[in-house]
Amino acid sequence: MMVPIFTLKLNHKINPRMVTVGRFDGVHPCLTAATQAGKVFIHNPHARGQRPAAHRLSQSTQDSDISLLNINQAVTCLTAGPLGPTSAGDTLLVGSQTNLLAYDVHDNADIFYREVTDGANAIVLGNLGDIPSSLAIIGGNCALQGFDYEGNDHFWTVTGDNVRSLVLCDFTGDGKNELLVGSEDFDIRVFKEDALVSEMTENETVTSLCHMHGSRFGYALANGTVGLYDRTARYWRIKSKNHAMSIHAFDLNADGVVELITGWSNGKVGSHRRETTLIPSGRGSVIPFLFLFQIDARSDRTGEVIFKDNFSSSVAGVVEGDYRLDGEKQLICTSIEGEVRGYLPASKDLKGNLMDSSVEQDLVRELSQRRQNLLLELRNYEENTKGVSETNSSVGVIPANTQLQTALSVKPATEAQKAHVELSISTPNETIIRAVLIFAEGIFEGESHVVHPSAQNLAGCVRVPIVPPKDVPVDLHIQALVGGRSSTQFHVFEITRQLPRFSMYDLCSDPSAPPPAGRVTFSINDRPQRVVMWLNQNFLLPEGLNSPDVSFNSLRGGGLLSLSMSSSGQISLRSDDVDLAGDLVQSLASFLAIDDLSAEADFPAYFEELRTTLTEVDEFHSVHQKLTAAMADHSNYIRNMLVQAEDARLMGDMTTMKKRYRELYDLNRDLINEYKIRSNNHNALLARLKAVNQAIQRAGRLRVGKPKNQVISACRDAIKSNNVNALFRIMRAGTASS
Ligand code: CA
Ligand code: CA
Secondary structure (H helix, E strand, C coil): CCCCCEEEECCCCCCCCCEEEECCCCCCCEEEEEECCCEEEEECCCCCCCCCCCCCEEECCCCCCEEEEECCCCEEEEEEECCCCCCCCCEEEEEECCEEEEEECCCCEEEEEEECCCCCCEEEEECCCCCCCCEEEEECCCEEEEECCCCCEEEEEECCCCEEEEEEECCCCCCCCEEEEEECCCEEEEEECCEEEEEEECCCCEEEEEECCCCEEEEEECCCEEEEEECCEEEEEEECCCEEEEEEEECCCCCCCCEEEEEEECCECCECCEEEEEEECCCCCCEEEEECCCEEEECCCCCCEEEEECCCCCEEEEEEECCCCCCCCEEEEEECCCEEEEECCCCHHHCCCCCCHHHHHHHHHHHHHHHHHHHHHHHHHHHHHHHHHHHCCCCCCCCCCCCCEEEEEEECCCCCCCCEEEEEEECCCCCEEEEEEEECCCCCHHHEEEECCCHHHCCCEEEEEECCCCCCCEEEEEEEEEECCCCCCCEEEEEEEEECCECCEEECCCCCCCCCCCEEEEECCCCHHHHHHHHHHHECCCCCCCCCCEEEEECCCCCEEEEEECCCCEEEEECCCHHHHHHHHHHHHHHCCCCCECCEEECHHHHHHHHHHHHHHHHHHHHHHHHHHHHHHHHHHHHHHHHHHHHHHHHCCHHHHHHHHHHHHHHHHHHHHHHHHHHHHHHHHHHHHHHHHHHHHHHHHCCECHHHHHHHHHHHHHHHCCCHHHHHHHHHHCCCCC
């Protein structure tokens, strides 16, 4: 069994996910974490007694090994690492909703302090693509921005939603790093500099990402899922009812391959026992595991736990560093209460066996339970075959030609039922379906759905309504129990069907329906037949469709969608849903393997909304400036009043003193109210800025490749120079020059 090599109890709480290790003098690793009240603590046990000079840094009164850095606003992310080309030590980077601070802890000085309008929810440090300097890349409200050591931004782009996690790794295998971005729209996006090269859709907010090795990376979702990808293919994942607070790659059993280390938060107080299920990729079977502890290490190949340890409170962060200065790195786990534990990689004589005996006992118990179940099943089979040979009854025996048939069809809304996709599962003979289990991500609560017809409704066909919430292709893993009407034993049939990406669109045959005002047009060098193939693969269409000129009704109430293609290869997509138009352009371009696609677009209603938003951004900006000035005035006034009140007190003039303090009280109340107004104004401004970033991203998604990147960077230039007309010209035509 493996035990921590060191344990520390720091007298500071630690904000979840905001933990790092920095070697600020180039030698000594210091555990660094955000703590309450807008402070960052730096634990430096190696330089005892060195008192920091004034400025931002001060000594903790509770712990002589700890220095505190005052940020004066809530910290939202932090990291440390080499940023400058010359400095010997690591740079500390601290992000908030409004600023990014690069700090030289060793010299106790700001390196740069930049305002970041889109906030910094996540941060990563390193090299991206061909950009020569190391960058501090932050992800905020729909935006990504990378700064060099001088605070110049070398990288900026927009993304689909608020960023929650970032990691740099060589995803494509060309020796240069890509940026992986996890966001609140459940997507993991891969950026090669500012070009989006891959997109993987998960089913919850992507809260953490970490690089494993090569093109492999780990991820964690807000719903307790943790797993591993190799490029775009998911390798394995597990789902727990706990929250994965932090993930980290570390070779704990010293076999030369990193494990995925996860730090969990406890679910309910007093109950650490949680059930976790290991879900093999692409399969519906579920293996139950008992989940007992709060950090675990999982094999990168199988997802199986090779080590766990328990903490008395939620894990805040998992990092690594040579904390004992002996040349060997330790895995360092911290809890939100300030407990720190370091683990050394296992010595060779443990032979990779890191589990303590109680865990083994649990495993033995679990396996013997499984053996019991299998024996029971075997006995059933034996009795079944005996029954068949002796009485020749049909109990549990089904005809040899029995197979499972599935069909998917679009069902528009009726009075009785909401619009949905119907999955029908049937057998071709007199057999009945006793139960159906469907396993599909993001569709059913808890990912699986069981249909259990009552005895009088037993039939050879089961219909299941499915309502996919988003336009993404979903694999439906179906298991059906098939047998005779009086069977006591059933055969399990397994089948996988894919729900096409745009399954919630019903072919519309009404020629009189007015076309939507929104449109995007572009030209392709491909036959109409190829577009028809794409339609058939991505929509649920009746057989025999052979024209690319089609119209659909959105079952989610998004109105009409129409597609037409001219003989010259010009395609016109009409929809008032700009997101849908973007999805369709991306899907078609990827099907036809188009690398670069420019397009003209107009979405009158959406653009009008955006124009209003831009006006509001201006208004909120000017209100912000006025309020800031007013608050400064007020603060000065308060200072004067305080001096006058104190003077009056010293002079014994109680009447004046009382009067001044009453005025002070009123002023203070005004100031607090002003602060509230300013704070509301700021939040309103942030929401508008997010909408603007989203609009730029949407305009980009109507194009592919270079034209897409050109639109995004030209839009940003237009915003920077406050040229609203140019912005709309770019969004419509794809270029700034008309
Ligand atoms: Ca690469
Ligand atoms: Ca290992």
